[in-house]
Amino acid sequence: MSSKEQKTPEGQAPEEIIMDQHEEVEAVEPNDSAEQVDPRDEKIANLEVQLAEAQTRERDTVLRIKAEMENLRRRTEQDIEKAHKFALEKFVNELLPVIDSLDRALEVADKANPDMAAMVEGIELTLKSMLDVVRKFGVEVIAETNVPLDPNVHQAIAMVESEEVPAGNVLGIMQKGYTLNGRTIRAAMVTVAKAK
Secondary structure, eight states: OHHHHHHHHGOHHHHHHHHHHHHHHHHHHHHHHHHOOOOHHHHHHHHHHHHHHHHHHHHHHHHHHHHHHHHHHHHHHHHHHHHHHHTTTHHHHHHHHHHHHHHHHHHHHTTTTTHHHHHHHHHHHHHHHHHHHHHTTTEEOOOOSSOOOTTEEEEEEEEEEESSSOOTTTEEEEEEEEEEETEEEEEEEEEEOOOO
């Protein structure tokens, strides 16, 4: 045996050993390059994630702003509508004492006296004209009797026993109430029936 043959492991020829070593090196090199990630690819992936997050944030912000603008528009329309409806409230509140005075004048007027007939008729016509005008602007009178007491439009002043009117119903009107477009501007002061 030659010295070369003695040094070869397991009876392999030296060329075979060299070939095997090259194949192992070649086989290892492709694996190493597969495991290596290009830093640019990683950076691109990070940037794509950041871009997607930024787009989502911007989309959410735009939707939120649109919703806020729609709510603002709706609130503004409601405020304008209320302002139109209730712009007359101060004016009507100033007119109510005048209407009350005309009502009281009719209550105390001596309607049986022929000398007072013309004056009573004038007061009645003035009161009717004034009520017609305020009705055109949404003012309604609260003056019904024998209706259930409604705390939204009635203010109970006293309770009186009654057989004709059911308990809890309005028995009499002490002072008329008024609403403006369905909103109470002055509650009617009333007496309420109670059972005997």
